[in-house]
Amino acid sequence: MVAHRTTLARFLIEQRSHHPGASGELNAVILDVALVCKAISKRIAYGALGGVLGAEPTTNVQGETQQKLDVLANEVFLKVNERSGLLAGMVSEELDDPHPIPPQYPRGKYLLVFDPLDGSSNIDVNVSVGSIFSVLRAPEPGRDAVAADFLQPGSRQVCAGYAIYGPSTVLVLSVGTGVHAFTLDPELGEFLLTRRDLAIPETASEFAINASNRRFWEPPVRRYVDECLAGRSGPRGKDYNMRWVASAVAELHRILTRGGVFLYPRDTKDPARAGRLRLLYEASPIAFLVEQAGGRAGTGRHRILDVLPEGLHQRIPLVFGARDEVERIEQMYAGDPDAHSRPPLFGNRGLFRAGT
Ligand code: MN
């Protein structure tokens, strides 16, 4: 019944009433993103009937093959948001450079960063995919954003969220006051609040990692996973289950719903890459949501939200989920003599700059 449900718009108005100075523009950005997610959800639901499955002949800035839906979802994000007057620029996984706001529309005070379709290789096998987004303040509202404007640590996000297109479409977001989930009513076309204040249990008995990379893992990760695999007879004294969906959004949604820990650690497979997931539009919003839900997110060595990005498409190792599990992994890194003798993450400059 819709009568006792809270719509996304009503929820956002409620939230805003706690911040008397707020102009309501952030709410408008979020509602635009929700509209985009509804449009993408609808296209995905038609599957092969909509002619949207399969790959494009193109590759994106990461050198990855673009699926038709990657391109389509990106277009919807850009077209809906560029005309609102609320944004100074956008950054997408699918674009080399920031997307400028066309000259005929006003520039606003926010920046929107997104992975329009996460896990897109899952599309052809009809497994959940999603969209991830993050909202930052433009350093100088009203002018066109440049790439450097987006290089802000994740702790400065004013909103982070995702939509998961699964058996149902669910929008999960945080504006810094907990994490809340809204399920799309396909008939009404409305996101309705279905879970308030999601919380990740501190302990876990499920872990998610791509075990085919085992031979490339660093010793602390190998040790952590070995302890889990040893189960009841090992140092953890209990049995663990393993999960792997190969879609960051789906892993995040599972962990926000029933707990667990996820690892895509740094490995030695391709030394040029510091990790697999992208900092700005994957790790950063994920870390914001995870911390808002009482969990922890880091590289194994550092908190994700403290990292100052050096590039729009920078990759980073990511470990997130149950606080106790992530702390245990961090302790293993801290106690690993090899981890200290190696150079810092990004060469001589190190991971952090002063003042972050
Ligand atoms: Mn992705």
Ligand code: MN
């Ligand atoms: Mn993507």
